[in-house]
Amino acid sequence: MKVLAADGISPKGIELLQKDFEVVVKDKLPAEELLEIIPDFDALIVRSASKVTAEVIARAEKLKIIGRAGVGVDNIDIPAATAKGIIVINSPGGNTIAATEHTMAMMLAMSRNIPIANETMHKGEWNRKKYVGVELRGKTLGVIGMGRIGSGVAKRAMAFDMNVLAYDPYINEERAKALGVKIATFDEVIENSDFITVHMPLTKDTKGMIAMEQMKKMKPGVRLVNCARGGIIDEADLAEALKQGIVAAAAIDVYTSEPPAEKGNPLLEAPNIVLTPHLGASTVEAQIGVSVDVAKGIIAALHGEPVATAVNMAPVSPQVMRVIAPYLTLAERLGGTVVGLADGPIESVEVTYNGEITEVNTGLLTTAVIKGLLNPVMENEVNYVNAPGLAKERGIKVSERKDRASEDFANLITVDVVAGGQKLSVQGTLFGTQGRIVRINDFRVDVDPHARILICPHINRPGVIGTVGTLLGGNGVNISAMQVGTTEEEGKNLMVLTVDNDIPAALLETVKALDGIFDAKLVNFYEI
Ligand SMILES: NC(=O)C1=CN([C@@H]2O[C@H](COP(=O)(O)OP(=O)(O)OC[C@H]3O[C@@H](n4cnc5c(N)ncnc54)[C@H](O)[C@@H]3O)[C@@H](O)[C@H]2O)C=CC1
Numbered sequence: 370m371k372v373l374a375a376d377g378i379s380p381k382g383i384e385l386l387q388k389d390f391e392v393v394v395k396d397k398l399p400a401e402e403l404l405e406i407i408p409d410f411d412a413l414i415v416r417s418a419s420k421v422t423a424e425v426i427a428r429a430e431k432l433k434i435i436g437r438a439g440v441g442v443d444n445i446d447i448p449a450a451t452a453k454g455i456i457v458i459n460s461p462g463g464n465t466i467a468a469t470e471h472t473m474a475m476m477l478a479m480s481r482n483i484p485i486a487n488e489t490m491h492k493g494e495w496n497r498k499k500y501v502g503v504e505l506r507g508k509t510l511g512v513i514g515m516g517r518i519g520s521g522v523a524k525r526a527m528a529f530d531m532n533v534l535a536y537d538p539y540i541n542e543e544r545a546k547a548l549g550v551k552i553a554t555f556d557e558v559i560e561n562s563d564f565i566t567v568h569m570p571l572t573k574d575t576k577g578m579i580a581m582e583q584m585k586k587m588k589p590g591v592r593l594v595n596c597a598r599g600g601i602i603d604e605a606d607l608a609e610a611l612k613q614g615i616v617a618a619a620a621i622d623v624y625t626s627e628p629p630a631e632k633g634n635p636l637l638e639a640p641n642i643v644l645t646p647h648l649g650a651s652t653v654e655a656q657i658g659v660s661v662d663v664a665k666g667i668i669a670a671l672h673g674e675p676v677a678t679a680v681n682m683a684p685v686s687p688q689v690m691r692v693i694a695p696y697l698t699l700a701e702r703l704g705g706t707v708v709g710l711a712d713g714p715i716e717s718v719e720v721t722y723n724g725e726i727t728e729v730n731t732g733l734l735t736t737a738v739i740k741g742l743l744n745p746v747m748e749n750e751v752n753y754v755n756a757p758g759l760a761k762e763r764g765i766k767v768s769e770r771k772d773r774a775s776e777d778f779a780n781l782i783t784v785d786v787v788a789g790g791q792k793l794s795v796q797g798t799l800f801g802t803q804g805r806i807v808r809i810n811d812f813r814v815d816v817d818p819h820a821r822i823l824i825c826p827h828i829n830r831p832g833v834i835g836t837v838g839t840l841l842g843g844n845g846v847n848i849s850a851m852q853v854g855t856t857e858e859e860g861k862n863l864m865v866l867t868v869d870n871d872i873p874a875a876l877l878e879t880v881k882a883l884d885g886i887f888d889a890k891l892v893n894f895y896e897i
């Protein structure tokens with residue numbers, strides 16, 4: 370079998386692969402050449418430079434596995450790979466330390482003017498007064514995104530005697546306590562920090578999360594760092610904020626389009642900014658780590674063994690699969706629904722099985738619930754292999770209960786969650802082969818969990834449902850199905866609207882503010 374290693378992968382991993390396979394190594398691989406040669410390969414390894422597009426995957430006749438020698442798999446078309454049965458693996462922890470240390474280096478370089486001082490020294494200048502910096506000690510660092518890298522940065526910042534304020538809607542108090550950071554809201558972080566660093570994936574929620582509006586709320590003299598993904602901090606707004614002195618300085622490693630000079634980028638001309646060419650993972654150690662990680666994964670996968678770092682594969686035995694397969698999507702969507710209802714971080718999840726399904730091992734279904742629950746909030750696709758570990762890492766207690774008795778349905782899955790101190794519950798079953806949500810909290814419903822659903826508890830009185838329909842319709846949102854759930858509680862119902870279009874955050878807030886509406890939550894099953 371043949372392996373194509375692109376983008377300058379460290380030789381350590383290549384040596385491992387060469388023991389079993391023929392390996393073709395390319396430091397630079399133009400897109401046209403990748404398209405031309407890919408049909409010949411069984412495995413492909415990339416860093417961030419090569420784009421593994423749907424077109425590449427369509428031409429990859431023999432490809433069985435793609436290894437991303439790094440964390441972010443945003444340069445690989447995962448749905449296209451999955452649809453073709455190609456496993457995608459990454460190295461979730463191989464470059465964590467490198468990216469963490471790079472963030473610290475950027476913070477220090479920016480606050481002590483090291484790049485510009487170095488540059489002017491080489492020109493023969495001696496500017497001691499001009500480049501007076503600021504100390505980290507005693508300052509507040511806002512960390513947005515407390516995953517592997519964010520947590521590592523927080524830990525190191527505390528060693529510099531910084532106070533750390535952290536915002537991550539998906540970590541709970543217990544984990545924050547273990548890390549020794551103070552959990553805060555997004556607004557509290559941006560309004561009270563002297564330094565702010567972002568460490569989350571680029572998603573529709575995080576894109577432009579820090580723009581001019583947010584920068585204007587920050588403390589005068591604030592300094593910003595982005596070593597995560599280009600675009601989380603709006604580039605044009607940051608350039609302007611630096612020019613106007615709204616932001617004192619910035620340090621940026623990643624860009625919306627890389628290299629930034631190719632398409633032009635306002636940050637290249639901005640003052641008081643330290644720029645590096647996506648060097649976060651570029652250490653000898655990290656490159657050995659990620660190359661060995663993906664090499665081991667590729668060797669296992671090409672020998673037909675499961676790979677723990679697969680981002681799109683579920684290793685399931687055919688016997689187990691036969692019984693539980695019809696419930697997997699339902700279980701995932703119950704997890705996705707419950708996280709969509711939550712206002713705070715998930716603390717515990719209990720999955721209860723009733724009926725005949727209790728006769729088989731339901732562990733994989735519980736994993737499917739966790740997968741659905743974590744997928745909307747994680748950088749990497751959460752799969753059956755990594756979901757339990759990720760839940761554990763995040764301090765989420767997962768338990769399973771079984772009761773053969775089942776009153777109204779042949780089989781029933783109940784997901785009970787405690788999130789931010791609040792108890793939430795959803796229940797689902799199969800009608801034939803069709804998954805259905807049959808209860809949301811105390812409300813009995815019959816909902817086909819697909820597309821997007823808007824869930825609104827409301828006063829049971831004439832006209833309330835109509836106002837929601839009119840508002841959505843007026844904003845171009847089509848309702849394709851509707852359910853009104855009832856409960857024993859007098860006067861309160863739950864409407865569940867299946868909508869064809871996305872509902873922007875501002876419109877969701879307007880729905881919430883309507884007379885007679887208690888709340889409005891959107892669950893997007895496309896993200897689960
Ligand atoms: N510059 C570079 O060379 C490198 C960049 N990276 C990038 O750094 C980022 C972080 O990587 P890891 O820490 O390994 O990922 P991770 O998956 O461990 O952590 C991501 C964190 O972001 C949080 N998050 C998700 N949505 C959020 C939101 N709306 N607001 C606040 N937090 C949110 C998640 O709860 C999670 O804790 C990724 O984008 C990754 O691609 C990673 C390695 C090297």
Ligand SMILES: O=C(O)CCC(=O)C(=O)O
Nearest residue numbers: 416417438439440441650
């Ligand atoms: O391969 C690289 O150098 C990029 C690393 C990165 O951005 C990641 O791992 O997400």
